[in-house]
Amino acid sequence: MKKLFSPPWWAASAHIQTILPVFFKVDKPAVSRQRQELPDGDFIDLDWVGEAINGQAILVILHGLEGSSDSHYVRRMLQTAKDNNLCAVVHHHRSCSGEPNRLARSYHSGDTQDIHFTLTQLKQQYLDSPLYAVGYSLGGNVLAKYQGEQGSNSLLEKTIIVSAPLCLAACAKKLENGFSTVYQQHLIKQLQGKMQAKVAEAQLKSDMPVTAKEIDNLTTFHLFDDKVTAPLHGFSDVFDYYTRASGKPFLKHVKKSTLVIHAQDDPFMTDAVIPSNAELSEHVQYELHKNGGHVGFISGGVPWKPTFYLESRIIQFIKS
Structure with missing residues (x-):
């Protein structure tokens, strides 16, 4: 038991x-x-x-x-x-x-x-x-x-x-409100750092769907997943990703x-x-x-x- x-x-x-x-x-x-x-x-x-x-x-x-x-x-x-x-x-x-x-x-x-x-x-x-x-x-x-x-x-x-x-869609929305935004900010900064390192690499830059400047503006999971996660992994947009990956x-x-x-x-x-x-x-x-x-x-x-x-x-x- x-x-x-x-x-x-x-x-x-x-x-x-x-x-x-x-x-x-x-x-x-x-x-x-x-x-x-x-x-x-x-x-x-x-x-x-x-x-x-x-x-x-x-x-x-x-x-x-x-x-x-x-x-x-x-x-x-x-x-x-x-x-x-x-x-x-x-x-x-x-x-x-x-x-x-x-x-x-x-x-x-x-x-x-x-x-x-x-x-x-x-x-x-x-x-x-x-x-x-x-x-x-x-x-x-x-x-x-x-x-x-x-x-x-x-x-x-x-x-x-x-x-x-x-x-995934509901969880991304939850992290945009109240104290939960603290967790989102912490994780997004780590993801942004990794993506910035990739766009700085000459051999990867052309494969990246965003520029270094654009990455800095992706401050929520919804934005990051729409502009980075989805296009990098074969999804049409964030809604397609959240639907198929949940x-x-x-x-x-x-x-x-x-x-x-x-x-x-x-x-x-x-x-x-x-x-x-x-x-x-x-x-x-x-x-x-x-x-x-x-x-x-x-x-x-x-x-x-x-x-x-x-x-x-x-x-x-x-x-x-």
């Missing part, structure tokens, strides 16, 4: 849930890096904790927007996997491993080709190993879409999706065991991300918690040493 999440009194605020974990990261276990060359000439970096042995389970971790293996939630999951003798590997989205990717294109919320490539490589090398995956925020949306697209052909035996923006419509097609975890007070979300029963396949277990913020879920401890719900719940689901 799963443990119900309840925040301590000092972490009832969604913003405390979202922000505090950033400042109290656990130490990251030692990782070994593997570079995967992609068919289009780009690369993906994988960070491993534990030894991969054919026949033993592997947990694949997908981080959120502008995250990496250094993100607070990834660090905790890697340490928890190590404590449970579970081999884990972080799939970095293009340009997120500390080194710019080679192409003008980057990554986006609906990009399932790269994770499919990684999973295929893992399955070929570790044929008898069950593959599990956990995706956070953008990485969770990617996994929701992948699971729905692949159906019974999914290479994942179990999948956990945390704080995923399953309705994960919620894919949940009814999932054929492998999947757990979706949301907090209703998530400052990145609106109720539009919450699927109805009719939008879920019988293979999807949906958990909606009243509190938890965005990839927070502080469950106890003290403000200077918080404890968390997610890692124990993820391990419990994998082992169930």
Whole structure:
């Protein structure tokens, strides 16, 4: 029986849930890096904790927007996997491993080709190993879409999706209002910086859909996705991107065991991300918690040493 999440009194605020974990990261276990060359000439970096042995389970971790293996939630999951003798590997989205990717294109919320490539490589090398995956925020949306697209052909035996923006248009709108704009500003600055670096490269400049001056004016996700994300990744405009990349419509097609975890007070979300029963396949277990913020879920401890719900719940689901 799963443990119900309840925040301590000092972490009832969604913003405390979202922000505090950033400042109290656990130490990251030692990782070994593997570079995967992609068919289009780009690369993906994988960070491993534990030894991969054919026949033993592997947990694949997908981080959120502008995250990496250094993100607070990834660090905790890697340490928890190590404590449970579970081999884990972080799939970095293009340009997120500390080194710019080679192409003008980057990554986006609906990009399932790269994770499919990684999973295929893992399955070929570790044929008898069950593959599990956990995706956070953008990485969770990617996994929701992948699971729905692949159906019974999914290479994942179990999948956990945390704080995923399953309705991209509604989430982009939410981040334009109130305190949520603080999160948008923080992330947009990182995205702008990466795009500025690309337009400054002679070999990439002609492939970029915007100029350096135009990038500075893309101060919301809606604008950035319309002028950069959509044209760089084959979408006609922001509305086409948000429609085709949102994960919620894919949940009814999932054929492998999947757990979706949301907090209703998530400052990145609106109720539009919450699927109805009719939008879920019988293979999807949906958990909606009243509190938890965005990839927070502080469950106890003290403000200077918080404890968390997610890692124990993820391990419990994998082992169930």
